[in-house]
Amino acid sequence: xxxxxxxxxxxxxxxxxxxxxxxxxxxxxxxxxxxxxxxxxxxxxxxxxxxxxxxxxxxxxxxxxxxxxxxxxxxxxxxxxxxxxxxxxxxxxxxxxxxxxxxxxxxxxxxxxxxxxxxxxxxxxxxxxxxxxxxxxxxxxxxxxxxxxxxxxxxxxxxxxxxxxxxxxxxxxxxxxxxxxxxxxxxxxxxxxxxxxxxxxxxxxxxxxxxxxxxxxxxxxxxxxxxxxxxxxxxxxxxxxxxxxxxxxxxxxxxxxxxxxxxxxxxxxxxxxxxxxxxxxxxxxxxxxxxxxxxxxxxxxxxxxxxxxxxxxxxxxxxxxxxxxxxxxxxxxxxxxxxxxxxxxxxxxxxxxxxxxx
Numbered sequence: 059x060x061x062x063x064x065x066x067x068x069x070x071x072x073x074x075x076x077x078x079x080x081x082x083x084x085x086x087x088x089x090x091x092x093x094x095x096x097x098x099x100x101x102x103x104x105x106x107x108x109x110x111x112x113x114x115x116x117x118x119x120x121x122x123x124x125x126x127x128x129x130x131x132x133x134x135x136x137x138x139x140x141x142x143x144x145x146x147x148x149x150x151x152x153x154x155x156x157x158x159x160x161x162x163x164x165x166x167x168x169x170x171x172x173x174x175x176x177x178x179x180x181x182x183x184x185x186x187x188x189x190x191x192x193x194x195x196x197x198x199x200x201x202x203x204x205x206x207x208x209x210x211x212x213x214x215x216x217x218x219x220x221x222x223x224x225x226x227x228x229x230x231x232x233x234x235x236x237x238x239x240x241x242x243x244x245x246x247x248x249x250x251x252x253x254x255x256x257x258x259x260x261x262x263x264x265x266x267x268x269x270x271x272x273x274x275x276x277x278x279x280x281x282x283x284x285x286x287x288x289x290x291x292x293x294x295x296x297x298x299x300x301x302x303x304x305x306x307x308x309x310x311x312x313x314x315x316x317x318x319x320x321x322x323x324x325x326x327x328x329x330x331x332x333x334x335x336x337x338x339x340x341x342x343x344x345x346x347x348x349x350x351x352x353x354x355x356x357x358x359x360x361x362x363x364x365x366x367x368x369x370x371x372x373x374x375x376x377x378x379x380x381x382x383x384x385x386x387x388x389x390x391x392x393x394x395x396x397x398x399x400x401x402x403x404x405x406x407x408x409x410x411x412x413x414x415x416x
Contacts, residue, residue: 101343107340107343109336110336110337110339110340111340113332113333113336114333114336114337114340114349114352115352115355115356115359116359117328117329117332117333118329118333118359119197119355119356119357119358119359119360119363120359120360120363121324121325121328121329121333122188122193122194122196122360122364123360123367124324124325124329125137125185125188125196125321125325126188126192126193126196126364127317127318127321127368128321128325129185129188130189130318131313131314131315131318132309132314132318132322133303133305133308133309134182134185134186134188134189135185135186135297135299135300135305136297136300136305136306136309137322138182138184138185138293138296139293139294139295139296139297139300140293141293141322141330142181142289142290142292142293142296142330143289143290143293143294143296144293144326145289145293145325145326145327145330145331146285146286146287146288146289146290146291146292146293146330147286148326148331149282149285149286149289149330149331149334150283150286150287150290152282152286153280153282153283153286158278158280158283159278159283160283161277161278161283161284165276165277165278165284165287166287168272168275168276169277169278169290169291170291170295171271171275172271172275172277172288172292173287173288173289173291173292173293173294173295174291174292174295175264175265175268176264176265176268176269176288176292177288177291177295177296178264178292178295178296178299179261179263179264180264180265180268181261182296182299183257183260183264184257184258186254186257187253187254187257187258187261188254189254190251191251191258192364192370193360193363193364193368194357194360194361194362194363194364194365194368194370194372194376195250195370195379196360197356197357197360197361197364198234198238198357198360198376198380198383199255199262199383200258200261200262200265200357201353201354201356201357201384201387202231202234202235202262202383203262203265203266203269204231204353204387204390204391205227205228205231205235205383205387205390206263206265207266207269208224208228209228210267210270215270221393223389223393224389224390224393226389227386227389227390227393228386228390230382230383230385230386231382231386231387231390232386233382234378234379234380234381234385234386235379235383237379237382238250238255238375238376238383239255244375245373245374246373246374246375247371247373247374247375248371281338281341282334282335285334285338289330337352350391353387354384354387357380357383358384361376361380
């Protein structure tokens with residue numbers, strides 16, 4: 059369920075000899091054309107494409123309410139651990155049955171590192187926060203992950219140049235987060251729980267750091283196997299955290315209602331297995347930019363689902379904060395980034411969508 063990438067970076071290569079430059083440009087153009095031809099070859103029926111988009115839009119958007127419902131009766135770390143351990147193991151077995159090789163020890167090590175950042179750190183904070191913060195607002199705050207990633211690239215990695223447009227996009231996103239979290243000006247809504255809001259920001263940082271670190275790690279070539287390894291390792295770490303927090307001792311399965319169990323099953327099957335399968339499948343037939351639009355749609359779906367099915371309030375604060383953050387995300391992810399150094403267009407596309415949301 060996982061967040062998420064988020065922009066296409068322009069590709070330019072400078073060479074001393076014009077002949078070398080022309081040859082490189084020809085090969086790059088040919089590679090792009092081949093990639094486009096692969097997407098359009100044996101293209102499935104339109105209804106299948108639309109169904110896959112509906113899954114990553116609606117299912118992933120609705121997972122926030124499912125988390126909110128589940129953590130009312132289940133310990134948050136235990137619930138998150140069960141979700142990703144079962145989903146990761148199921149996806150791993152499925153991939154092995156289809157002939158995908160198992161990750162080697164270096165790939166398992168990389169998956170464990172990302173499991174700690176993108177599942178232990180991110181989802182432990184998210185599940186814990188949703189005991190205190192409405193699901194729609196949680197989704198909107200996590201939608202600011204592109205803002206966090208860009209700030210890390212500018213301040214620490216120095217791989218992103220701060221342009222006027224980029225600065226404006228970042229400022230709008232930060233203001234959106236402040237609007238949602240400011241306890242003194244809630245615009246008629248109940249102030250957010252401070253601990254829950256801080257936990258969501260920590261979750262943003264975990265996923266953002268994981269997204270950046272993942273570019274330097276040796277992960278399985280198969281995206282589905284990579285996701286399975288990360289989910290499983292992250293799920294095991296979440297279960298260890300649940301044990302350390304004493305959640306097993308206070309958990310009584312017979313006291314959990316059917317709707318809470320259903321929310322967990324929904325998160326495992328629909329949110330993690332079906333959702334990610336649809337996401338990977340879409341990448342074979344649609345551009346990463348188009349598939350990545352789930353990052354804009356999921357928060358809106360989460361807010362609406364939370365209000366309609368969860369009875370959550372959509373007031374002026376929520377609408378204003380949502381609008382500001384989404385405008386920021388669209389501005390950041392659609393602008394042509396100016397990288398320090400040369401990065402290929404294909405690598406950038408994969409990095410932009412390398413993180414799947416919930």
